Amino acid sequence: MKFKTISFFLFISFLLVQCIKEPDTNGTNLIDDFDRKEMLENLSDNFIIPGYQNYLNEINDLENSVNVFEQSPNLTTLTQVGDQFYLAASAWQKISFLEFGPAENIQLRSQTNVYPVDTALINSNIDSANYSLASIINIPAKGWQSIDYLLFHNGNSNNSLNYFNSNTARIQYLKDVIVDLKSNAEYVLTNWQNSYRLTFIDNNATNASGSAVSDMTNAIISHYEAFIRKGKIGLPVGVFNGFSQAPMPFHVEGLYLGSKLEYASTAMQYFKKFINGLHFNGNEDGLGLLDYANFVGAVAESENLSTAVNSQIDRIILANGLCTDTWSEFVQLSPAVSEEIYITYQRLIPLLKIDLTSALGIIITFQDNDGD
Amino acid sequence: MTLSAQNILWKKVNIEPLIWFRIVFGLLMLISTIRFWYNGWIESLFITPKFFFTFYGFDWVKPLDGSGMYAVFILMILAALFITIGLFYRFSTITFFVLFTYVELIDKTNYLNHYYFVSLVALLLCFLPAHRYFSLDVKFGLCRKQTYIPAWCLNIVKFQIGCVYFFAGVAKLNPHWLFEAQPLSNWLKHQTDLPMIGGFMKYDATAFIYSWLGCIFDLSVAFFLLFRKTRLAAYLAIVIFHIITGIMFPIGVFPLVMIALTTVFFSPFWFVQLFDKLTRKESKLLKEEATTFNKSFAILIWVYVVIQLLVPMRYLLYPGKLFWTEQGFRFSWRVMLIEKVGNTTFFIEPENGKGRKIVEPSNYLTPQQIKQMSTQPDMILQFAHYLRDQFENQRFEENGEIYEMGSPKVFVEAYANLFNNGSKLLIDPEAYLSELKYNLSHRSWITEYE
Structure with a gap:
C-alpha cells in the first residue's frame, strides 16, 4: 500500500518536475514556442551592435570635419561641421534608449545628452582652459547639447565663424567634447562586441x-x-x-x-x-x-x-x-x-x-x- | 471514541506533536527573521519609505525611528530562539506575536497571506502549553512538566493550517482559474524555454492541469492529512506542491514553512518515538480519556473558529468584481490568484481651482509601494489623502504667481490590467479622492469591470 502510494507520487512529481526542468533542445519541439535566446541574439547582432557602430562612425566623421574646419576655418567647412553634427546627434537618438548593460555602467545618457546645458559653465570652462569633462560637475557642460550651443548660439554662420576664429580655445572645447563622446561610445561598443553580447544572450x-x-x-x-x-x-x-x-x-x-x-x-x-x-x-x-x-x-x-x-x-x-x-x-x-x-x-x-x-x-x- | 465536539476539544492526547510544532515554528521564525534582516528589508521596507500604507483601524501603528526597528528585530530573533528552546515561553510567544504583528501592520505594501498566517499561529501559541515538555522552562523548574494536553491544543493548529489550504482552494473556484487557467497560463508561457512535457502535451493543457490539480489539492489536502490511510500521500503531495511552486515563483521561505509545519498532522506515535530517542526515556501513548472541560474556553475557541471561517468570505458583502475592487481580498488566503499590473498619475488642484499640478508618486513612495498601490484602490485613496494633507493650506509661488492650496482637490488617472486583457481605467478620473472617506463600505469610485 505504502509502496504503491509513494511510487504513484514519485511518478506524478517526476512528470511535474519534467514540466519545468526539461532541458531546452533548441525550442523547436513546440509550435507555439518563443525562443528568447533567438530574440536576444537578433537584438544584439542586428540592432544594438550595428546601432552603436553607426553612432561611433558618425562621431568619427564629426571629429574629422572639425579637424578640417580647424585647418581651414571658413563658412563651408563650418557648415560641414554643422551638418555632420546633426547626423551624429541623430545617430545618438537611434540608440539612446538602450541604457542597460555597458551603457548603464557608465551612465551613457547623462554623459551624452543632458539639457538644458549650463552655458555659463561652458564659457567659464573655455575661459579657464582648465577643465576635466570626465568630472561629474561638467555633465551639464558637455554632450550633444553643448555642441548645439557652441555651433548655433550665435544665430548665423558668419557670427559663428567669428566666434570660433576669435578664440581657438572654443574649437579646443568642441574637440574635447567630441573626444569625450567618442570615448564613451567606444567603451559601450567594445563591451558589447567583446563580452557583454554573450552575457546578455545567455541571461535568457x-x-x-x-x-x-x-x-x-x-x-x-x-x-x-x-x-x-x-x-x-x-x-x-x-x-x-x-x-x-x-x-x-x-x-x-x-x-x-x-x-x-x-x-x-x-x-x-x-x-x-x-x-x-x-x-x-x-x-x-x-x-x-x-x-x-x-x-x-x-x-x-x-x-x-x-x-x-x-x-x-x-x-x-x-x-x-x-x-x-x-x-x-x-x-x-x-x-x-x-x-x-x-x-x-x-x-x-x-x-x-x-x-x-x-x-x-x-x-x-x-x-x-x-x-x- | 466518536467524533464529537467534546472529543475534538477535550480528549486527552500526547503533548509531543505540539512540542515538535513549537520547535519547528521557532526555528523557522529564527531563520526567516534573520533572513529578512540579511536581505536588507528592515532598511528598505521600514526606514527608507516616507509614507506607510496603514491598515484600516491601525493608523496609529508607526515604524520606530533610528535603530528602533533593528531593536524590534533583535527582540524578535531572541523571542524566536527562546520559543525554540522553550525558555520563558509565555513571555517569548507574546513578545514574538506582538512584535511580528506590529511589523506587519506598519505597511500593507508588505502584506502577505503567509505573514498573516504566522501572526495567527504566534497568537495561538501564546495560549498553548507548548513548553511543558522538552523545554528549558521544564528543565529549570519554571513550569511543571506535562505529558498530555487537551486535544484542542493540537486541533486548533491543524484547523488553522487547514484554513490556509482550504480557502486557497475556495478562492480558486472562479471562472478565470478554472476555465481560462488564468493566471497560470500566462505565467507558464514564459517557461517555454524549459519546455512543457514533450511534444504530446499541448501548452494550454498544461496550465489547465496545473490549475485544476492545484485547486483540488488545496481544497482536499487538509482533510487527507487528517486520516491515517491518506496522510502519507497527502504529505508527499504537499512536499511536491511546495517544491514546485518554490522553483517556479519567487516566494521566499514559505514553501519551507508549509512543508515543515504540516508535519504536525503526523501520528502522535511518530513524535512520541522521536522524543523518546531524544530524551532517552520511554513514555507511552495515551489511552483515550477526557481532560477537564472548560466552558468559557470552549466558547472562546469556537468564536475563533467561526471568525476564521467568516473573514475569508466577507467579500460576498461587496458588489463589483473582487479581483478589480479588491474589497475583502486580504486575510482570505488568496494566493497567486491574480495577474494585475497598474500605473497611476496623481493631480492636485488648489481649492480655488487655479492651476493644477502633476504629482509623480515616485517622489514620495518606494518602487515596491508604487507597484502595490497602482493596482489596489484602497492604497490609491490613502496616498491621495496623504497628498491632500501634505499640500493643505500651503502656499506656492511660481514666477510671481501665488497658488493658495486651501483644501486641495486630489484626483488620479489610474490604469490597471487584469489577466492581460488590456489596461482600463481603474478609478473614476473625475472623483475627488481628497473628499472621499476611507472606510470599509463599497467604493463606488472604482470603475466597473467590463
Whole structure:
C-alpha cells in the first residue's frame, strides 16, 4: 500500500518536475514556442551592435570635419561641421534608449545628452582652459547639447565663424567634447562586441528581475517615460511645471539649432524598430519584444497589443508634424496643440508600462520580496 | 471514541506533536527573521519609505525611528530562539506575536497571506502549553512538566493550517482559474524555454492541469492529512506542491514553512518515538480519556473558529468584481490568484481651482509601494489623502504667481490590467479622492469591470 502510494507520487512529481526542468533542445519541439535566446541574439547582432557602430562612425566623421574646419576655418567647412553634427546627434537618438548593460555602467545618457546645458559653465570652462569633462560637475557642460550651443548660439554662420576664429580655445572645447563622446561610445561598443553580447544572450532563462529581457524592457520603457515623453515633450510643454503648467521653452533639445521635433521622431522611429525586432540597417525583420507579446496573445482593447503599440507610435510621429515652428517657440505660441502632442505621447505609457510588461510577465520590481 | 465536539476539544492526547510544532515554528521564525534582516528589508521596507500604507483601524501603528526597528528585530530573533528552546515561553510567544504583528501592520505594501498566517499561529501559541515538555522552562523548574494536553491544543493548529489550504482552494473556484487557467497560463508561457512535457502535451493543457490539480489539492489536502490511510500521500503531495511552486515563483521561505509545519498532522506515535530517542526515556501513548472541560474556553475557541471561517468570505458583502475592487481580498488566503499590473498619475488642484499640478508618486513612495498601490484602490485613496494633507493650506509661488492650496482637490488617472486583457481605467478620473472617506463600505469610485 505504502509502496504503491509513494511510487504513484514519485511518478506524478517526476512528470511535474519534467514540466519545468526539461532541458531546452533548441525550442523547436513546440509550435507555439518563443525562443528568447533567438530574440536576444537578433537584438544584439542586428540592432544594438550595428546601432552603436553607426553612432561611433558618425562621431568619427564629426571629429574629422572639425579637424578640417580647424585647418581651414571658413563658412563651408563650418557648415560641414554643422551638418555632420546633426547626423551624429541623430545617430545618438537611434540608440539612446538602450541604457542597460555597458551603457548603464557608465551612465551613457547623462554623459551624452543632458539639457538644458549650463552655458555659463561652458564659457567659464573655455575661459579657464582648465577643465576635466570626465568630472561629474561638467555633465551639464558637455554632450550633444553643448555642441548645439557652441555651433548655433550665435544665430548665423558668419557670427559663428567669428566666434570660433576669435578664440581657438572654443574649437579646443568642441574637440574635447567630441573626444569625450567618442570615448564613451567606444567603451559601450567594445563591451558589447567583446563580452557583454554573450552575457546578455545567455541571461535568457527567465523574465524575472535581473534577466536580460527584464533589464532591457525596464530600461527602454523607463527611457521612454522619463526622457522621451517627459524630457523631450512634457517638460517643454509645461505639463510638469508646478501648478502654473507654464511652458518651459528653454528645456528643449536642440535649442540653439532651432530643432522642431526631428530628434523625437528619429528616436521614436528607432524605438519602434527595436521593439519590433527590425534590423538597425534596412528593414529586415527578426524577433522583438512585440513578437513576444504576440506569442503570449497580449491584447489591448479589441486588437493585438503589438498593433496598438505600433499605431500609437505612428500617431506620435504624426503628431510631431503638428509642430510647425521650432519646438521652443511652438510650446509658447500653441500651448493647446503642444498639450495635444504630449497627450499622444502619454497614451503610449499604459500600453508599454502596464500591458507590455504584464504580457511579458516582467515584474516591475526593483526589490526582491517574499511573494505569495 | 466518536467524533464529537467534546472529543475534538477535550480528549486527552500526547503533548509531543505540539512540542515538535513549537520547535519547528521557532526555528523557522529564527531563520526567516534573520533572513529578512540579511536581505536588507528592515532598511528598505521600514526606514527608507516616507509614507506607510496603514491598515484600516491601525493608523496609529508607526515604524520606530533610528535603530528602533533593528531593536524590534533583535527582540524578535531572541523571542524566536527562546520559543525554540522553550525558555520563558509565555513571555517569548507574546513578545514574538506582538512584535511580528506590529511589523506587519506598519505597511500593507508588505502584506502577505503567509505573514498573516504566522501572526495567527504566534497568537495561538501564546495560549498553548507548548513548553511543558522538552523545554528549558521544564528543565529549570519554571513550569511543571506535562505529558498530555487537551486535544484542542493540537486541533486548533491543524484547523488553522487547514484554513490556509482550504480557502486557497475556495478562492480558486472562479471562472478565470478554472476555465481560462488564468493566471497560470500566462505565467507558464514564459517557461517555454524549459519546455512543457514533450511534444504530446499541448501548452494550454498544461496550465489547465496545473490549475485544476492545484485547486483540488488545496481544497482536499487538509482533510487527507487528517486520516491515517491518506496522510502519507497527502504529505508527499504537499512536499511536491511546495517544491514546485518554490522553483517556479519567487516566494521566499514559505514553501519551507508549509512543508515543515504540516508535519504536525503526523501520528502522535511518530513524535512520541522521536522524543523518546531524544530524551532517552520511554513514555507511552495515551489511552483515550477526557481532560477537564472548560466552558468559557470552549466558547472562546469556537468564536475563533467561526471568525476564521467568516473573514475569508466577507467579500460576498461587496458588489463589483473582487479581483478589480479588491474589497475583502486580504486575510482570505488568496494566493497567486491574480495577474494585475497598474500605473497611476496623481493631480492636485488648489481649492480655488487655479492651476493644477502633476504629482509623480515616485517622489514620495518606494518602487515596491508604487507597484502595490497602482493596482489596489484602497492604497490609491490613502496616498491621495496623504497628498491632500501634505499640500493643505500651503502656499506656492511660481514666477510671481501665488497658488493658495486651501483644501486641495486630489484626483488620479489610474490604469490597471487584469489577466492581460488590456489596461482600463481603474478609478473614476473625475472623483475627488481628497473628499472621499476611507472606510470599509463599497467604493463606488472604482470603475466597473467590463
